[in-house]
Amino acid sequence: MQNLTEIVRENSSLDLSEADLDWLHVLVADWQILSDLAPADLILWVLREDGNFIAAAHCRPSTAATVHLDDIVGLYRPTSRCEALRAALEEKRVSVPSAPRWAGSYSVQETVVPVVRQGRAIAVLTAESNLGAATSFTNGDRWFYDSADLLMKMISTGDYPYEATPSSAFNGAPRVIDGLVRLDEEGVVLGISPNARSCFRRLGVSGHLLGTILVEQVTAKVSDGINTVDEALPLVLMGRAAWRTEVESAGATISLRALPLRISGERCGAIVLCRDVSEVRRIEREIMSKEATIREIHHRVKNNLATVSALIRLQSRRSDNPQVKAALAEAERRVSTISTVHEALSSSLEPDLEYTSVARTIVTNAALLASSKPGIETVLEGSFGRVDADCASTLSTVLAELVANAVEHGYPEGAGRIEVLVERGERSVRVTVRDFGPGIDLDRTGKGLGTQIVSSLVTAELRGQIQWLRREEGGTDAIFTAVVDRAARREGSEA
Numbered sequence: 001m002q003n004l005t006e007i008v009r010e011n012s013s014l015d016l017s018e019a020d021l022d023w024l025h026v027l028v029a030d031w032q033i034l035s036d037l038a039p040a041d042l043i044l045w046v047l048r049e050d051g052n053f054i055a056a057a058h059c060r061p062s063t064a065a066t067v068h069l070d071d072i073v074g075l076y077r078p079t080s081r082c083e084a085l086r087a088a089l090e091e092k093r094v095s096v097p098s099a100p101r102w103a104g105s106y107s108v109q110e111t112v113v114p115v116v117r118q119g120r121a122i123a124v125l126t127a128e129s130n131l132g133a134a135t136s137f138t139n140g141d142r143w144f145y146d147s148a149d150l151l152m153k154m155i156s157t158g159d160y161p162y163e164a165t166p167s168s169a170f171n172g173a174p175r176v177i178d179g180l181v182r183l184d185e186e187g188v189v190l191g192i193s194p195n196a197r198s199c200f201r202r203l204g205v206s207g208h209l210l211g212t213i214l215v216e217q218v219t220a221k222v223s224d225g226i227n228t229v230d231e232a233l234p235l236v237l238m239g240r241a242a243w244r245t246e247v248e249s250a251g252a253t254i255s256l257r258a259l260p261l262r263i264s265g266e267r268c269g270a271i272v273l274c275r276d277v278s279e280v281r282r283i284e285r286e287i288m289s290k291e292a293t294i295r296e297i298h299h300r301v302k303n304n305l306a307t308v309s310a311l312i313r314l315q316s317r318r319s320d321n322p323q324v325k326a327a328l329a330e331a332e333r334r335v336s337t338i339s340t341v342h343e344a345l346s347s348s349l350e351p352d353l354e355y356t357s358v359a360r361t362i363v364t365n366a367a368l369l370a371s372s373k374p375g376i377e378t379v380l381e382g383s384f385g386r387v388d389a390d391c392a393s394t395l396s397t398v399l400a401e402l403v404a405n406a407v408e409h410g411y412p413e414g415a416g417r418i419e420v421l422v423e424r425g426e427r428s429v430r431v432t433v434r435d436f437g438p439g440i441d442l443d444r445t446g447k448g449l450g451t452q453i454v455s456s457l458v459t460a461e462l463r464g465q466i467q468w469l470r471r472e473e474g475g476t477d478a479i480f481t482a483v484v485d486r487a488a489r490r491e492g493s494e495a
Helices: 004-011 018-030 032-037 083-091 139-157 194-202 214-222 233-238 278-318 322-345 356-370 389-410 449-460 486-494
Strands: 041-047 053-059 101-103 106-117 120-130 180-183 189-192 244-249 252-263 266-276 352-354 376-381 386-388 416-424 428-435 466-470 476-483
Touching (some): 004 018, 004 041, 004 053, 032 041, 041 083, 106 139, 120 139, 139 180, 139 189, 139 252, 139 266, 194 252, 194 266, 214 233, 214 244, 233 266, 252 278, 278 322, 322 356, 352 356, 352 389, 356 376, 356 389, 389 428, 389 449, 389 476, 449 476
Parallel strands (some): 376 416
Antiparallel strands (some): 041 120, 101 106, 180 266, 252 266, 352 386, 416 428, 466 476
8 A cells, every 4th residue: 555655656647745644644644634624524635637536544433433334545536536636726716515415325525625835736635424324413502613614724825734833643633532621812712622621621621611712711720739730721721822731730741732723824713722631641650650669779789789799899808718608709709790780670661772881881890800910812803782680790701701601711820812793583583692712621611600690591591502612723602592582582581
């Protein structure tokens, strides 16, 4: 299925610019409001070289039954019904046929609207209403339809869509079905939907709003006590700016959006959409609080591990036994490795982290702590990418152990090079820790505490495999694989 840009570029005979295409995209991104107000199916038509029109976009109303059950994007308009669209392009005015047309068992009323930008018609929009279908409006809500008519006229004069305004596509943006208020040019309420009444009642505005100035009613309530008020609130409640804002009062949070209405460039009122987002904001605050708590936990764990490292160093200094000192030094290195991961996790809210910089720190520190003599060079090639936070600590322990073993057995006299080669796959990573020493004695592989820890962690925690290889030219390769993708690890745990 082709998208809007592809259909327009391949079919339009009007030589539209990139700015014209952007205008159409903004219109389509925000035309659900018009579709719900009409209420009608909206179809954007593009004129072809052969004189036919092709449907480039389609929107169905949420306030009434649709006219087109099937998707019509990419279909051609019947030749017998193209004349009204050609006239709209030429005359640049909204037109309504004198009589509805029949579509099977029901009649359809169609309104033809030229889409105008900077005085030039670039496409045609049709609004098709099912006259036999029930709507969510009553006969007393004629102002709904009047609002739709004004928006259509603004499209035909190039005043809509607005050049700078947030669209309905944004998360939490209010819609027609959430709540609607119609204002005159002075901000007086001409009409209000039941859902809008409920929204303002939750703010504490419980009086009769019809005939009152909306901004006065709302500000009188939110100015009492400690409430969250945006500086754009008066502009939105007066309908003077095409913008969005939120107001919080009486424990409720209401999202508001204004759509100024104009006739011949003169402001004649506005539509204000409102939506109760109290529950959404409450959940967001809870999530932020939990995320902050998790970060604080990682920070405290890091500090506690630093204290443990200091205690181990203190104990090591009090011992005269070289074996005890070596064992405590290994314990301190392992604690420091885990501390490094918690430090990285404390600065991120993501369920995974960019691990390459963390790995580089761990490799460098492990080499420094494993050798009492200078001259050990460490190099990390490749990228780990993003690694699941649940396995980052285990992966760090494995890396540190392998680097420490490479230093201890590969360069007992100091001065040498250790390479960490990383190959990242879609869901896993393959890591090679390489030294250029005399080479490992394969008969002794897995006998030490460090190698036993590494083998257990790789197979049980990282769901991978590990092997040690002695290279013919000298040196040892410790190669292991690990599943580091969060989704893959979750699938594995569920299986």
